[in-house]
Amino acid sequence: MENINSVPEMYGSLVFNDKVMKERLPKDIYKAVHACATNGTHLQLDVANTVAAVMKNWALEHGATHFTHWFQPMTGLTAEKHDSFINPQADGSVIMDFSGKELVKGEPDASSFPSGGLRATFEARGYTAWDPSSPAFIKDGTLYIPTAFASYGGEALDKKTPLLRSMEALSKEAVKVLHLLGNTEVTHVDTTVGSEQEYFLIDKEMYLKRKDLLMTGRTLIGAPAPKGQEMEDHYFGVLKPKVSEFMHDLDQELWKLGVPAKTKHNEVAPSQHELAPVFETANIAVDHNQLTMEMMKKVADKHGYACLLHEKPFEGVNGSGKHNNWSIITNTGVNLLDPGKTPDQNIQFLVFLMSTIAAVDEYADLLRVSVATAGNDHRLGANEAPPAVISIFVGDELAKVLKSIDEGTAFVSAGKTSMGLAEVLPHITKDTTDRNRTSPFAFTGNKFEFRMPGSSLSVADPNMVLNTAVAEYLSRIYDALKDVPEESRDEEVKKLLKKLLDEHKKILFNGNGYTDEWIAEAEKRGLYNLKSLPDAMPHLISDKSVDLFTKHGVFTKEELRSRYEIFLENYVKTIHIESLTMQEMVRKDFTSGLVSYMKDVTNEALKKKQLMPELKVSYETDIIGTLDEAEGEIDKALGKLSDDTHKAEAETDALKTARYYHDTILTDMDTLRASVDAAEAIIPEQYLPYPTYGELLFSLR
């Protein structure tokens, strides 16, 4: 294992990063690449040829034999097709070749990726185009080139393209507003993202014995273990030695790839953990989060674990999410969501804060859509995760700032508080963010933290929505202020902020988001409560959504429609597979355990009776009676699930099918699970052909 002293050397050693480019590329070429990366323009072919040649030599030195255009189709996963560098010569030898054309453009046969109707089957071609703002890297002997993926007609077929478009839109609108406020140095802003990643680690051998985990990523049956998370002894607990080894290895692998893994700790549920990176520019953070998830699985496998990224792998204990920390930074290095020392005075900060608050209020439905998946639906609204209602937590200090805007009064800062250990501990500024873990969208000091994304989700979508919605409010603010004479601008900005606050303060909520009172209150306030994916999805193609995304050039109407179709289809397919897996598992695995246990108990009772006919064998009789009854219930529930799943095949409308799967199939699965779990609770482990919750959750060393 590498020496800790070598971390700076190891960090990014497999990345064709800015440092490598600066060292290896001719100066003018380096500048040209840089310009493309910041302006999103295309490379000239001669420039591309030089970059390709340098990149190839670097890759060969690092043991690469292949290259791939790495892209993010609408499955939410990543895709790659590897080509080798070899170019056979007439004399039987090979040379290693890589042209500028191969670097900047690829043409994968794209017919098997979801397009949601964007690409007719006769036009199967899709194009991948190099995204020079995200660095290439080497993994398993292949040079990975991050790319965007589009159809022949230029429609986005991936998650990266809309994200890049939204970053551009936000930059454009932010710069306009900043210039208006007198900050004319800024020419570009970037969105920054840090996504904290939760996951479970379980024993690999046990994982392989659970069809439900293998096929669907979550357990579909399973009685609760005697112990859950109620002791609160896992969160931030001491890392178990082997888990610690895994985390160490994972850090190293990620560092080599230039992924800035920073923090690791145990999470709330048993066997649950978290990794947080240092934040980066949004599109790089998205790429790196995808790499993080991939590496977690790979390194886990090497260590004899399976890494579960599903949002709700186990019933009754916390699920996993991905906290998406988001802010905006100027090319002059200023974090626009940093309140500075006196937030009330900082007009620039307040404009960006209010834009975000207003954007999240008006477009809460689209944010909900952006995190909607079959898996995440199990989590949102469950007691450990934020509810499906979106609200914003701003903390005491900022609440006072907003109040002063609202009332037009002066703001008095709470200032510093002492910890009471004055000489030992440094003074800590009274936390302006006052952690409220129940809020789906929280202002945490100098960034917003969106806590609804699920653990397996690509964070491209939520960030894309957030960027676009905030761009829209900045554009409205610009329009409202652009003709105001300079002398009265500050006054007008304040008035506008007050107006925006009046209109949108209904989204602000600092209390406990997990209570029923809040849900009732939220309804009174007219906030969205889109509980499931089928409830949320129609909002994606509403007029409001089409207006927003087309205005800012993020999606065309057709591109939106395609995503609507794909999300619904994906939801249906996911639950369909769950239904079939559950049926098979109950019918074959569980039932065989149940039957053989009943047989053994019956034989035992008969043997006793033979020996001593006067015995009552009431214990055995009870068990047999209970299991016999359970068997009947299971049989009935299984029959209903099977019949209803067949019926679903007749439905053709995507939304209706999704609703049917939500209302009928998920309910059938719950019913079946309840009777299976009740029976499982009294069957000894050796009769079950798969490991129980107790074994899955408490076996790690």
Ligand code: ADP
């Ligand atoms: P926690 O929320 O667990 O208390 P922190 O607040 O320190 O931890 O940071 C959580 C995440 O937020 C980290 O991934 C960090 O890099 C990220 N983060 C910090 N500042 C910003 C920012 N300006 N923009 C985006 N992400 C940020």
Ligand code: MG
């Ligand atoms: Mg956090």
